[in-house]
Amino acid sequence: MSENTGTHSDSGVSVRHMAPSKAALTRASILDAGRKYLETHPFRDLTVGNLMAGTEYSRPAFYLYFNDLHGLMETLLDEVKGGIVEGARIWLTNEGDAIASLQESLKALVDVGYECGGILKSVSDAAPSDARLEHVWETFLGSFDEVVSARIAHDQAKGITPEFDPLSMAHALNRMGAGVLIQAFGTTQKADKDVVLETITRIWISTLYPFNLNKARGV
Amino acid sequence: MSENTGTHSDSGVSVRHMAPSKAALTRASILDAGRKYLETHPFRDLTVGNLMAGTEYSRPAFYLYFNDLHGLMETLLDEVKGGIVEGARIWLTNEGDAIASLQESLKALVDVGYECGGILKSVSDAAPSDARLEHVWETFLGSFDEVVSARIAHDQAKGITPEFDPLSMAHALNRMGAGVLIQAFGTTQKADKDVVLETITRIWISTLYPFNLNKARGV
DNA sequence: CAGAGTTTATTACAGCATGTCAGAAAACAC
DNA sequence: GTGTTTTCTGACATGCTGTAATAAACTCTG
Numbered sequence: 001m002s003e004n005t006g007t008h009s010d011s012g013v014s015v016r017h018m019a020p021s022k023a024a025l026t027r028a029s030i031l032d033a034g035r036k037y038l039e040t041h042p043f044r045d046l047t048v049g050n051l052m053a054g055t056e057y058s059r060p061a062f063y064l065y066f067n068d069l070h071g072l073m074e075t076l077l078d079e080v081k082g083g084i085v086e087g088a089r090i091w092l093t094n095e096g097d098a099i100a101s102l103q104e105s106l107k108a109l110v111d112v113g114y115e116c117g118g119i120l121k122s123v124s125d126a127a128p129s130d131a132r133l134e135h136v137w138e139t140f141l142g143s144f145d146e147v148v149s150a151r152i153a154h155d156q157a158k159g160i161t162p163e164f165d166p167l168s169m170a171h172a173l174n175r176m177g178a179g180v181l182i183q184a185f186g187t188t189q190k191a192d193k194d195v196v197l198e199t200i201t202r203i204w205i206s207t208l209y210p211f212n213l214n215k216a217r218g219v
Numbered sequence: 220m221s222e223n224t225g226t227h228s229d230s231g232v233s234v235r236h237m238a239p240s241k242a243a244l245t246r247a248s249i250l251d252a253g254r255k256y257l258e259t260h261p262f263r264d265l266t267v268g269n270l271m272a273g274t275e276y277s278r279p280a281f282y283l284y285f286n287d288l289h290g291l292m293e294t295l296l297d298e299v300k301g302g303i304v305e306g307a308r309i310w311l312t313n314e315g316d317a318i319a320s321l322q323e324s325l326k327a328l329v330d331v332g333y334e335c336g337g338i339l340k341s342v343s344d345a346a347p348s349d350a351r352l353e354h355v356w357e358t359f360l361g362s363f364d365e366v367v368s369a370r371i372a373h374d375q376a377k378g379i380t381p382e383f384d385p386l387s388m389a390h391a392l393n394r395m396g397a398g399v400l401i402q403a404f405g406t407t408q409k410a411d412k413d414v415v416l417e418t419i420t421r422i423w424i425s426t427l428y429p430f431n432l433n434k435a436r437g438v
Numbered sequence: 439c440a441g442a443g444t445t446t447a448t449t450a451c452a453g454c455a456t457g458t459c460a461g462a463a464a465a466c467a468c
Numbered sequence: 469g470t471g472t473t474t475t476c477t478g479a480c481a482t483g484c485t486g487t488a489a490t491a492a493a494c495t496c497t498g
């Protein structure tokens with residue numbers, strides 16, 4: 001929690017709905033400029049200078065609101081985080097048909113990946129050049145490992161999933177998902193959503209629910 | 220092909236076995252210093268300055284042998300490239316038992332990943348900050364997509380692998396492999412080789428050869 | 439082994455992005 | 469309007485990059 005949050009004096013005492021301070025507006029416009037810039041340029045070309053050139057403010061104004069460019073990226077990641085965990089919940093909580101709900105979850109994941117692909121690629125590009133952001137990114141991915149692992153263990157106990165190390169499997173499947181989505185939807189030239197979904201879904205179902213061959217094949 | 224190769228005046232006319240020029244030795248010692256540095260530091264902390272501090276040469280000497288740090292990384296990648304494609308060949312060429320040879324290939328892959336994990340992580344960390352290296356890295360990964368895709372198509376024709384888009388599947392499986400290996404073996408604190416192999420193998424076999432449930436489960 | 443020619447390495451410099459700080463300008467309160 | 473706080477900017481110091489002019493170290497020849 002080392003970033004300036006725009007509204008500064010309130011420590012979370014539910015001061016919502018107060019007139020947005022000038023600071024909050026400025027900060028938002030910097031974030032807009034960042035999103036806009038990253039739509040057409042890779043993260044490596046982003047500098048504080050050309051970021052702020054996309055706003056009506058001077059370069060040093062940036063530092064009023066962010067520690068550095070990686071802090072900006074962290075904020076952008078936070079914004080999309082919610083939408084991503086959302087779709088995943090279907091399978092993670094559903095006690096009903098495992099395969100159907102997994103398919104639904106993966107579809108939601110591909111959809112949101114399609115939308116946020118650019119941001120996700122930018123963040124994953126930015127992560128290795130900053131220890132803090134790298135940690136945030138790893139933690140973000142790791143959080144999925146845990147919940148997926150839990151669901152796998154649950155299905156193993158039910159006997160519908162073979163025995164293997166759930167955490168390691170969750171880790172591998174998640175890295176695949178992240179890698180594929182970022183690669184497929186990270187650039188302006190986006191891949192075919194359906195093919196990507198088909199592929200990812202097949203891998204997950206084949207691996208986790210191999211006894212239901214027919215269902216998995218969509219027959 | 221924009222890097223200085225050490226031996227400069229010969230254009231490949233088989234002038235091997237000439238006494239290694241001073242230049243070649245210097246270049247090699249810079250590469251050594253790079254490998255050594257990256258054993259204990261992330262790529263983001265590597266600068267030309269502290270790289271050359273690990274040698275007996277001055278900072279600008281670096282530029283006699285490499286265009287920049289990313290050029291150095293490209294060379295380091297080239298060095299490990301061979302070992303990686305090597306192991307993969309078993310499955311890619313073997314006409315015999317598909318599952319057995321795939322297992323063998325994956326074992327070889329995990330072994331080499333265990334050895335070169337640090338370099339692979341460094342290169343993949345460095346890639347997003349340089350257009351050229353990013354391209355080299357993507358091409359490197361993409362080369363596996365192609366050969367794996369070909370083998371998948373081959374097995375689909377034989378009827379032992381279900382029908383799906385081979386290239387997309389190869390892509391997904393390869394991204395998983397790369398992500399898992401880099402994450403598992405990229406830091407000094409390495410993960411358990413056997414678990415990683417178990418996990419990766421299960422995913423590949425479940426997905427590509429789902430009809431052989433028993434064999435796949437190592438019964 | 440002296441001197442010319444070539445290869446290899448260094449010192450010194452210019453460029454560019456970062457992050458800070460002191461002070462200016464705006465916005466607000468009264 | 470004047471005083472106070474919030475928001476912003478110009479100017480600066482730092483650190484790393486890549487280059488160019490020059491020096492040092494080899495090598496080859498007579």
